[in-house]
Amino acid sequence: MLEAKTPTGPLDQKWTYYKGHCRLVNPANKRKLEVIVVGTGLAGASAAASLAELGYTVKAFCFQDSPRRAHSIAAQGGINAAKNYQNDGDSVFRLFYDTIKGGDYRARESNVHRLAEISTSIIDQCVAQGVPFAREYGGLLNNRSFGGTQVKRTFYAAGQTGQQLLIGAYQALERQVNLGNVKMYSRHEMLDVVMIDGKARGIICRNLVNGELERHFGHAVLLCTGGYGNVFYLSTNAMGSNVTAAWKAHKKGAQFGNPCFTQIHPTCIPVSGDHQSKLTLMSESLRNDGRIWVPKQKGDKRKANDIPEEERDYYLERRYPAFGNLVPRDVASRAAKERCDAGYGVGTTGQAVYLDFKFNLINKYGRAEASKHGIDNPDNDTLVRLGKEVVKEEYGNLFDMYEKITGENPYEVPMRIYPAVHYTMGGLWVDYELMTTMKGLYALGEANFSDHGANRLGASALMQGLADGYFVIPYTIGNYLADEIAVKPIDTEHPAFVEAEKQVSDRINTLMNIKGSQTVESFHKRLGKIMWEKCGMARNEQGLKEAIEEIRALKKEFWSDVRVPGIVKEMNPELDKAGRVADFIELGELMCLDALDRKESCGGHFREESQTEEGEALRDDENFTYVSSWEFKGESQWQLNKEPLQFEVAKPSQRSYK
Amino acid sequence: MEQNTMNLTLKVWRQKNSGDPGGFATYPVKNISAEMSFLEMFDVLNEELIREGKDPIAFDHDCREGICGMCSMYINGRPHGPWEKNTVCQLHMRAYKDGDTIVVEPWRAKSFPVLKDLVVDRGAFDRIIQAGGYISVNTGSPVDANAVPVEKEKADAAFAAAACIGCGACVAACKNSSALLFVSAKVSHLALLPQGAPERRSRALNMVAQMDKEGFGACTNTGACEAVCPKGISIENIARLNREFIGAGMSGE
Numbered sequence: 001m002l003e004a005k006t007p008t009g010p011l012d013q014k015w016t017y018y019k020g021h022c023r024l025v026n027p028a029n030k031r032k033l034e035v036i037v038v039g040t041g042l043a044g045a046s047a048a049a050s051l052a053e054l055g056y057t058v059k060a061f062c063f064q065d066s067p068r069r070a071h072s073i074a075a076q077g078g079i080n081a082a083k084n085y086q087n088d089g090d091s092v093f094r095l096f097y098d099t100i101k102g103g104d105y106r107a108r109e110s111n112v113h114r115l116a117e118i119s120t121s122i123i124d125q126c127v128a129q130g131v132p133f134a135r136e137y138g139g140l141l142n143n144r145s146f147g148g149t150q151v152k153r154t155f156y157a158a159g160q161t162g163q164q165l166l167i168g169a170y171q172a173l174e175r176q177v178n179l180g181n182v183k184m185y186s187r188h189e190m191l192d193v194v195m196i197d198g199k200a201r202g203i204i205c206r207n208l209v210n211g212e213l214e215r216h217f218g219h220a221v222l223l224c225t226g227g228y229g230n231v232f233y234l235s236t237n238a239m240g241s242n243v244t245a246a247w248k249a250h251k252k253g254a255q256f257g258n259p260c261f262t263q264i265h266p267t268c269i270p271v272s273g274d275h276q277s278k279l280t281l282m283s284e285s286l287r288n289d290g291r292i293w294v295p296k297q298k299g300d301k302r303k304a305n306d307i308p309e310e311e312r313d314y315y316l317e318r319r320y321p322a323f324g325n326l327v328p329r330d331v332a333s334r335a336a337k338e339r340c341d342a343g344y345g346v347g348t349t350g351q352a353v354y355l356d357f358k359f360n361l362i363n364k365y366g367r368a369e370a371s372k373h374g375i376d377n378p379d380n381d382t383l384v385r386l387g388k389e390v391v392k393e394e395y396g397n398l399f400d401m402y403e404k405i406t407g408e409n410p411y412e413v414p415m416r417i418y419p420a421v422h423y424t425m426g427g428l429w430v431d432y433e434l435m436t437t438m439k440g441l442y443a444l445g446e447a448n449f450s451d452h453g454a455n456r457l458g459a460s461a462l463m464q465g466l467a468d469g470y471f472v473i474p475y476t477i478g479n480y481l482a483d484e485i486a487v488k489p490i491d492t493e494h495p496a497f498v499e500a501e502k503q504v505s506d507r508i509n510t511l512m513n514i515k516g517s518q519t520v521e522s523f524h525k526r527l528g529k530i531m532w533e534k535c536g537m538a539r540n541e542q543g544l545k546e547a548i549e550e551i552r553a554l555k556k557e558f559w560s561d562v563r564v565p566g567i568v569k570e571m572n573p574e575l576d577k578a579g580r581v582a583d584f585i586e587l588g589e590l591m592c593l594d595a596l597d598r599k600e601s602c603g604g605h606f607r608e609e610s611q612t613e614e615g616e617a618l619r620d621d622e623n624f625t626y627v628s629s630w631e632f633k634g635e636s637q638w639q640l641n642k643e644p645l646q647f648e649v650a651k652p653s654q655r656s657y658k
Numbered sequence: 659m660e661q662n663t664m665n666l667t668l669k670v671w672r673q674k675n676s677g678d679p680g681g682f683a684t685y686p687v688k689n690i691s692a693e694m695s696f697l698e699m700f701d702v703l704n705e706e707l708i709r710e711g712k713d714p715i716a717f718d719h720d721c722r723e724g725i726c727g728m729c730s731m732y733i734n735g736r737p738h739g740p741w742e743k744n745t746v747c748q749l750h751m752r753a754y755k756d757g758d759t760i761v762v763e764p765w766r767a768k769s770f771p772v773l774k775d776l777v778v779d780r781g782a783f784d785r786i787i788q789a790g791g792y793i794s795v796n797t798g799s800p801v802d803a804n805a806v807p808v809e810k811e812k813a814d815a816a817f818a819a820a821a822c823i824g825c826g827a828c829v830a831a832c833k834n835s836s837a838l839l840f841v842s843a844k845v846s847h848l849a850l851l852p853q854g855a856p857e858r859r860s861r862a863l864n865m866v867a868q869m870d871k872e873g874f875g876a877c878t879n880t881g882a883c884e885a886v887c888p889k890g891i892s893i894e895n896i897a898r899l900n901r902e903f904i905g906a907g908m909s910g911e
Contacts, residue, residue, distance in 0.1 A: 050797040128800035132817035139807025171792035178788040272693040
């Protein structure tokens with residue numbers, strides 16, 4: 001039975017009511033309570049810092065060499081907040097509604113409304129910390145529009161918003177380290193959660209420098225460990241991003257919510273060959289000025305600039321005249337795949353479409369600049385020169401990055417882009433308090449499932465990570481820990497710790513002793529291929545069933561033929577990776593199972609059997625207005641529990657972008 | 659896009675752990691595509707080493723898009739390799755030609771001990787930040803974000819300093835292994851903003867004291883740090899730090 005613990009009362013009063021009625025822990029008792037925070041991205045760093053400020057004793061863990069490396073750092077575009085500084089009609093209600101609708105009505109209303117309420121405090125907090133957001137000449141904060149919303153509510157710091165927000169949270173964390181309130185463990189990877197009398201009481205982790213296993217006690221454990229996009233091998237995630245901590249918790253009893261909800265971002269630099277290790281995003285903001293097209297003729301091998309205007313198919317503008325190139329991420333991604341699958345793709349692999357700035361560079365920016373400079377009847381060269389200057393200011397760093405990677409100059413030739421896995425909306429199931437189905441175990445940020453439904457809006461991931469860490473967990477954890485004040489720190493010689501460590505150790509030894517012939521990387525690539533082809537942008541029953549069989553076979557092969565070099569008691573990145581890939585293989589199976597169960601199309605989940613005559617996604621509210629929460633029951637066995645979603649305020653409707 | 663491949667010789671620093679003296683090992687790599695990134699070339703080499711039953715080369719890396727600051731290779735005598743304003747993860751093999759020999763070492767600095775092969779411990783940077791690289795504000799207490807306007811020019815300058823990714827290339831490039839570019843970027847970022855003003859003196863003093871304690875060398879203004887910084891952090895920040903530091907010292911705090 002899933003109990004979401006949503007407070008009673010009207011939607012816009014729930015959080016206020018909760019804060020006024022949750023139990024508190026007095027300062028003297030807080031010092032006696034220890035909290036473990038795993039992961040130091042936006043959610044983890046902000047939670048660790050805030051809880052330490054409150055007086056809890058915090059231990060924070062990350063697998064990177066410093067908490068500042070967490071992958072939140074790579075977010076480009078911005079962070080949403082309902083400040084309405086632009087006087088353009090924004091409000092908490094509108095941000096709430098946009099987020100629920102953007103998620104295709106598969107998120108929990110109460111959580112999303114709280115997120116929208118908190119959004120404004122996040123900006124205040126970050127500015128006070130010294131986050132250098134973009135400003136206007138009057139000295140006030142600037143905003144931009146993002147992801148097809150009708151208001152300008154996105155705060156940003158050039159194309160490095162995630163970096164600046166993370167550094168802010170990191171600095172707050174380091175301040176608490178200096179004050180002795182947080183003990184930081186870098187280059188440590190959590191490999192299991194320890195349960196005592198039905199409550200999470202600690203973790204087992206591996207010191208990645210010397211390979212030693214360590215036991216750590218906590219009165220509560222917070223998993224802020226990010227998403228699992230790397231199950232696809234190729235994604236925009238960092239190389240180290242993994243599901244291991246969340247997966248270990250899942251196998252110990254934490255249910256996994258909506259695992260199949262994956263966001264595939266439409267504008268990434270395409271794969272160039274088999275050597276490819278990761279994919280790079282080109283910010284969504286580029287679709288404001290770039291036009292997407294493919295040749296009208298199948299297999300056209302001419303260079304982009306040699307294809308005349310009338311032989312180009314601006315397929316988004318053709319299919320979606322109202323939204324054109326600015327349709328949501330899921331729609332844009334599927335349309336690109338459709339064209340490439342039909343044989344119209346460009347580049348050496350045929351798996352790419354053009355994103356072309358020429359038109360707006362000349363007609364939008366070039367002409368505006370010419371008029372500003374009083375140039376009548378400018379010739380084409382003048383327009384190109386003038387337009388280029390503006391485009392450089394807007395997107396210069398992205399254009400430079402594109403050129404470094406591809407060796408092509410996007411001012412001269414259109415960018416080649418293709419969709420790539422970017423974010424996972426699914427994650428550990430949590431209640432209103434962000435507690436998983438295991439008592440005392442919480443999941444924050446991308447690691448939980450709660451706020452984005454079946455599709456996340458641009459500039460909302462940063463908002464959620466910081467909301468959870470700065471403003472939600474400091475209240476909700478007290479409501480749990482108030483009952484724990486009499487619990488003395490448990491000795492890590494307790495049998496539960498010993499047993500958990502033994503299991504971790506046995507698994508590591510098993511991996512090391514296989515001494516097979518295939519590398520970890522080769523298994524990861526094969527898993528990624530299965531997932532991308534059969535559980536990627538489009539899914540169908542037959543493909544998913546095949547994928548499950550293939551993944552089971554792959555798992556067997558992995559555990560009988562993987563080769564992990566080196567020894568356990570040393571720095572051994574291949575061993576780290578082997579453990580993560582083993583977990584990804586198991587997760588992949590669950591994702592396919594979830595995708596198979598959800599016979600409707602919604603958000604990023606497109607079931608080919610559920611589409612309109614025109615090929616658009618078709619939701620099935622009657623049968624699928626629920627969160628799929630999967631309970632682990634043993635190898636390849638899960639029980640599906642459903643949390644029905646009730647919409648008291650939002651009115652689910654079919655999205656249309658025609 | 660032209661497809662071409664090349665054969666190269668790599669001379670890579672191998673060191674089992676911090677106690678091992680270490681040394682160079684030579685590896686031929688074949689059929690490397692010009693479209694590969696430098697780290698992908700290392701991936702290819704490591705896959706080969708594993709198949710041959712040898713120990714792969716350990717190196718730090720994570721985001722592979724030039725922002726996390728984890729990658730750190732000293733290539734042919736230059737941190738992050740030959741390209742300007744670039745991290746090694748964004749360096750692509752187009753930069754090389756068939757037959758080249760490439761020497762790859764870890765960051766070399768007493769304060770960044772080698773952990774294994776090309777991996778170093780940059781914990782000293784975290785400890786410098788702990789000494790004062792923040793604004794002391796607790797969660798939940800701030801005023802409205804627009805209550806304090808910030809001159810755009812100053813906000814932009816603060817942003818430019820805050821672009822530092824903490825990779826340590828500045829230290830690796832400096833003949834004295836000075837960390838002054840890193841420290842000055844953080845001091846500048848926070849000193850330029852009104853929110854950072856109350857602590858600017860103690861911040862400069864404490865961060866510099868920690869930097870010295872970590873054993874980083876002195877700055878002799880060669881500008882090597884700025885030349886290799888992947889984010890173009892300017893040595894103007896060092897001048898600003900000196901002013902902050904002297905100002906703090908003069909005030910007797």
